[in-house]
Amino acid sequence: NMKITDVQATVLKTGSIFVQVYTDEGVIGIGECSPMNSAVIANFVNTALKPLVVGENPLEIDKLWNKMTFRTYKLGVQGIQQEAIAGIDIALWDILGKVTGLPIHTLLGGCYRDKVMMYASIGGGADMTVSQMVNRVESYINQGFKAIKIRMDWGAMRQDFNVKKDYEMFKAVKELIGDDIPLSFDANNGYSVRTAITQGRRFEQLGIYHYEEPVAQYDYAGIAKVADALDVPVSAGEHEYTRWQFRDLIEQAKVDIIQPDVVKCGGISEMVKIAVLGSVYNKHFVPHQTQPTIGTAANLHICCAMPNANRPQEFTGRNPQLDELFIEPLIFDDGYIHVPKKPGLGLEIDEEKMKAFAL
Structure with missing residues (x-):
């Protein structure tokens, strides 16, 4: 089974938060969180959610959504918690699309x-x-x-x-x-x-x-x-x-x-x-x-x-x-x-440009 090896939320100079989910098969999914408070939400992804999903199968998306939601439920189901989960969840759907060769729609x-x-x-x-x-x-x-x-x-x-x-x-x-x-x-x-x-x-x-x-x-x-x-x-x-x-x-x-x-x-x-x-x-x-x-x-x-x-x-x-x-x-x-027709979201990040644009 494919496994998640890393999760990384990156805050950009625009305040945007891009999330990357890495796997042991080299497939990388991308997602995004609401930038209501970029530092706080990115930290939630990297500290509260990442330990819950690393080692898990990225294709078991609903299972992981429930794990992230209910294991952090008392940290709030309005605002930061769900905004952070969103970034990982979108990236997991991107991975599923890339693995199957199909667009998310x-x-x-x-x-x-x-x-x-x-x-x-x-x-x-x-x-x-x-x-x-x-x-x-x-x-x-x-x-x-x-x-x-x-x-x-x-x-x-x-x-x-x-x-x-x-x-x-x-x-x-x-x-x-x-x-x-x-x-x-x-x-x-x-x-x-x-x-x-x-x-x-x-x-x-x-x-x-x-x-x-x-x-x-x-x-x-x-x-x-x-x-x-x-x-x-x-x-x-x-x-x-x-x-x-x-x-x-x-x-x-x-x-x-x-x-x-x-x-x-x-x-x-x-x-x-x-x-x-x-x-x-x-x-x-x-x-x-x-x-x-x-x-x-x-x-x-x-x-x-x-x-x-x-x-x-x-x-x-x-x-x-x-x-x-x-x-x-x-x-x-x-x-x-x-509507993008390529697998997953249909978007590919230029890693070097993103790193240069990160805060």
């Missing part, structure tokens, strides 16, 4: 779409003027994006801080892009329930594609009130990490769209379970994803293998510094990314 059951439309996810709205956001959106349209989301980054601690500006910003962007380009709005948990409903109705009059995290992430009853009051699909999920948390999000918060993040929610193994759970409840599947290389590739493999993932998917845009680390980076063309 084939291992998941097949590819429903060869390319995926991506929406430009544009953050920082809280600290921008209306004209600054309009200029940002215009630059993304010029890159070929055919769908847009503007993010306010308010957070639950700045509730109802500048509702009027948010509306003016959405209205100005809508006037710029017209009705043919879907426009979504992410309040980043920044509204009270009453404000979220009133603002949502105003957005509906202008034409809104989806309404993301309108109220505090912990207020499932409040999210449900907003979802029930509006016609626009309400979404959430970047603050949930396991299928059990998504069960509660679906049943209690009553969201229309679920948004797990593959570099946060324990990797491909758990995200696929979450996707299947969502399909049972007939929910749209539009994952959160802001990491433009490994994270996006893993996300694409899952999305193209899910029949209900037919809406545009999140992309913050290419990062040339990170693209440089790959022999053949992902291709963004005319609003779409083509």
Whole structure:
């Protein structure tokens, strides 16, 4: 049996965390963790998780996911623990693909779409003027994006801080892009329930594609009130990490769209379970994803293998510094990314370049 010989999480100059899983047969898998606190998460991979998987068979992915999750359960199943597990889990799927000679989407059951439309996810709205956001959106349209989301980054601690500006910003962007380009709005948990409903109705009059995290992430009853009051699909999920948390999000918060993040929610193994759970409840599947290389590739493999993932998917845009680390980076063309067809993730790291770019 193949054995894992080493696990290494590397923090890059961008703050990104790349994970490599080494085997005794020379097959190396790559993964990525959410960079919420790069030093802490990389340390969790290298000290808490590595001893649990070294010596194990990398092809026994679900067995290893459960071992990593339940042996470190009291270290938290929201945040660091699952974000660290994600990096190893993605790398294990990459190994399985390389050993079988198959892309991950084939291992998941097949590819429903060869390319995926991506929406430009544009953050920082809280600290921008209306004209600054309009200029940002215009630059993304010029890159070929055919769908847009503007993010306010308010957070639950700045509730109802500048509702009027948010509306003016959405209205100005809508006037710029017209009705043919879907426009979504992410309040980043920044509204009270009453404000979220009133603002949502105003957005509906202008034409809104989806309404993301309108109220505090912990207020499932409040999210449900907003979802029930509006016609626009309400979404959430970047603050949930396991299928059990998504069960509660679906049943209690009553969201229309679920948004797990593959570099946060324990990797491909758990995200696929979450996707299947969502399909049972007939929910749209539009994952959160802001990491433009490994994270996006893993996300694409899952999305193209899910029949209900037919809406545009999140992309913050290419990062040339990170693209440089790959022999053949992902291709963004005319609003779409083509799903990698090579074995595993379909990405290969240039080891020397990565070492030079490490912190």
